[in-house]
Amino acid sequence: MTINDLGLAMNTYCAISRFLGLDVSVKEIIQHRLSEYMDLYKFGETSACDLIIALDKYGLTLPEETIQSDFAAVRKVMDRVKMMQTSVVDVGFSVRICNRMKKFGVDTVYDLARCSEVRIGRICDHNEDRFEQIVELLNEHGFHSIANKINKNRLL
Numbered sequence: 280m281t282i283n284d285l286g287l288a289m290n291t292y293c294a295i296s297r298f299l300g301l302d303v304s305v306k307e308i309i310q311h312r313l314s315e316y317m318d319l320y321k322f323g324e325t326s327a328c329d330l331i332i333a334l335d336k337y338g339l340t341l342p343e344e345t346i347q348s349d350f351a352a353v354r355k356v357m358d359r360v361k362m363m364q365t366s367v368v369d370v371g372f373s374v375r376i377c378n379r380m381k382k383f384g385v386d387t388v389y390d391l392a393r394c395s396e397v398r399i400g401r402i403c404d405h406n407e408d409r410f411e412q413i414v415e416l417l418n419e420h421g422f423h424s425i426a427n428k429i430n431k432n433r434l435l
Contacts, residue, residue: 280305285333288393294322295330309334313341313353325424327356328363332389362421363389371416376402376409388417392425399429 282295282303298319299307308330316322316330334340365388367380379402385391394402403409410429417426 280337282308285330287333288326288329290321291326291329291333294319294326305334305337305339309339309341311341312343313356316341317353317356324356324359328360328389331356331360332363363387363392365420367391370420373412376412379404379409388420388422388425391417392422396428403429 282292282299282301282305285305285308287295295303295308295316298316299311313327313331317327331341367385367387367390368377370388372380380386380391383394383398383402385394385402391399399413403413414426414429417423417429
């Protein structure tokens with residue numbers, strides 16, 4: 280398997296490709312600790328979550344951290360990964376919105392975060408009440424960047 284098979288977001292893909300090469304294998308990717316990736320240019324918490332979740336789909340993980348100072352940043356990322364893997368049903372969306380999300384293949388908060396503005400608009404069916412409910416619940420659970428993305432779409 281290569282990096283192309285992981286289905287990473289563009290920022291994550293580019294950062295890892297700059298670090299390890301274009302056709303790097305997944306075997307090479309999992310030889311590096313998360314803290315090494317976190318030091319890369321344009322590789323932040325969102326990219327870290329993207330990488331961890333993509334590897335997890337194949338039952339793979341990155342090596343354990345060995346330096347104590349790295350633990351705080353890694354722990355923060357792992358907490359965010361847990362939040363991103365939360366089902367949209369568990370966040371508290373209405374049944375109607377959950378059904379619309381399922382229709383568009385959105386099962387977790389991570390899936391919602393990866394949606395384009397157009398797709399979010401289709402999920403909400405450009406219904407102002409649905410936009411408001413999604414934004415309110417996402418803000419309530421700490422997903423402010425996703426909520427801001429949806430708010431921008433509302434203005435279109």
